[in-house]
Amino acid sequence: MAESIEKQRAMRKSPFLEWCDAEELKVISGFGVEDLVTVELAHWNRLGGPAGYCHLEGSQGFVGALAVEIPPGKSLKPIRHMYEEQILILQGRGATQFWSDDSKPPITVEWQAGSLFSPPLNAKHQHFNGSSEPVRFVAASNAPLVFNTYKSAEFVFENSFQFKDRFTGEKDYFSTELRPSDLEDKAVNFVPDVYAVQLTKYPERGVGFSRLGIHLSGNAMVGHIMAIESGTYKKAHRHAAGAQVIVLAGKGYSLMWPQGGEIVRVDWKKNSLLVPPEGWYHHHFTTSAEPARHLALRRGLRGVGPVWLATVSEHEGGNLLEHEDEPEAIRAMYEADLKKEGVPFRMAPIKRNN
Numbered sequence: 001m002a003e004s005i006e007k008q009r010a011m012r013k014s015p016f017l018e019w020c021d022a023e024e025l026k027v028i029s030g031f032g033v034e035d036l037v038t039v040e041l042a043h044w045n046r047l048g049g050p051a052g053y054c055h056l057e058g059s060q061g062f063v064g065a066l067a068v069e070i071p072p073g074k075s076l077k078p079i080r081h082m083y084e085e086q087i088l089i090l091q092g093r094g095a096t097q098f099w100s101d102d103s104k105p106p107i108t109v110e111w112q113a114g115s116l117f118s119p120p121l122n123a124k125h126q127h128f129n130g131s132s133e134p135v136r137f138v139a140a141s142n143a144p145l146v147f148n149t150y151k152s153a154e155f156v157f158e159n160s161f162q163f164k165d166r167f168t169g170e171k172d173y174f175s176t177e178l179r180p181s182d183l184e185d186k187a188v189n190f191v192p193d194v195y196a197v198q199l200t201k202y203p204e205r206g207v208g209f210s211r212l213g214i215h216l217s218g219n220a221m222v223g224h225i226m227a228i229e230s231g232t233y234k235k236a237h238r239h240a241a242g243a244q245v246i247v248l249a250g251k252g253y254s255l256m257w258p259q260g261g262e263i264v265r266v267d268w269k270k271n272s273l274l275v276p277p278e279g280w281y282h283h284h285f286t287t288s289a290e291p292a293r294h295l296a297l298r299r300g301l302r303g304v305g306p307v308w309l310a311t312v313s314e315h316e317g318g319n320l321l322e323h324e325d326e327p328e329a330i331r332a333m334y335e336a337d338l339k340k341e342g343v344p345f346r347m348a349p350i351k352r353n354n
Contacts, residue, residue: 014144014148015147015148019153023044024044025053026052026053028052029056031057031256031266031275032056032274032275033054033067033273033274034272036090036138036246036273037091037136037271040052046077046079046157047077048075049074050068051066051067051068052067053066054066057275059144060241060242061144061148062145062299063244063297063299064140064141064143064144065140065246065273066138066139067137068136068137070092070134071134072129072131072132072133073132074129075127076127077126078125079126079157080122080123080125080157081122082122082146082156082157082159083156084141084221085118085119085140085143086116086117086141086219086297087117087137088137089114089135089136090137090271092129092134093111093113093129093135094131095127096108096111096119096125096126096127098124100123100168101162107171107173109190111192114192114193114195114196115190116214116295117174117189120163120173120217120218121163121219122159122161122162122163123163138246140221140223140244140246142221142242145299166217175188175189176189176192181214184223185200186214187215189216189217195248195249198212199211199212199227205234205311206228206235207232207348208229208230208231208232208233208286208291208346209228209232209234210226210227211227220301221298221300222298222300225293225295225296226293227292227293228252228286228292230250230286230288230291231286231343231346232346233284233286234284235320235321236255236281236283236320236321236326237310237319237321238280238282239278239308240298240299240301240305240308241275241277241278242275243297244273244296245284245295246273246294247292247293247294248294249291249292250288250290250291250292251268251270251287251288252267252268252287252288253265253266253267254276256276256277258277258280278305281321287334289341289343324351331350
């Protein structure tokens, strides 16, 4: 009897998912979303537009991604919230207004497809589509963690506290300047075009791999932009839960598996979303003639949970799997997929330790 009760407790929906049900906010599950631009949404009254919350297997109650549409010439409702959010514009053009308090005029930020920004925590803001085409954006947030902690929509959405150490209505707040950061490579409050950001090559993580870490609006959440060249794949690695991997360009697939477990394959293209579960090995494979570019938006939370060293080889005590240690079937699968696509394989042979 005790074991049955314990199982029922463990399998019960989280407070966040119970809140989604009460709000009639559409929830999208699984290991990945094929296309965030075309995925079916439903009207969410609180925001005033079509939306769907991508609560994928790897999110594990920390971070999820809200897909939203703004119809042509329309706007969403003003909103503020006690969770952090990182917004990537997938399609269309428009603007967002931000208020620090009622006594100051709003700050307006204009954006287009590829723009990335993060509303300062609990700052009131409103999104506008002034064009004749629909806008789609995805907002990665730690809403699940916040709701699972406080269990109060009133606290989350109707809290008047202002984080003045983050935002006080400065006109130049959403600067595009890349500044030093103690959490990632660079701190920045507005990225006009994630496709144009220059990345740094890291061949030790994969022969065709490059990356730039970003820290937006002084938040705890962080992220990085990465690219994987055609005919190459990144070394497998493991890390904490919740990294929302959004495909910006290219075509390919990812393989994910727990230690000793079965491999899960997620195929992707531009505007796909996938989320590797905590502690699962995962590879990203580019099968297109063009390089793949991804944006990974992550929970941050330095010092919370196990320490994952995703850039340090397992031979040195980290969580990066060297090619000679990966399952042999992985390389054969990739070469076969490239052959189908007519894309040359551009990696050196593996020297395995027998």
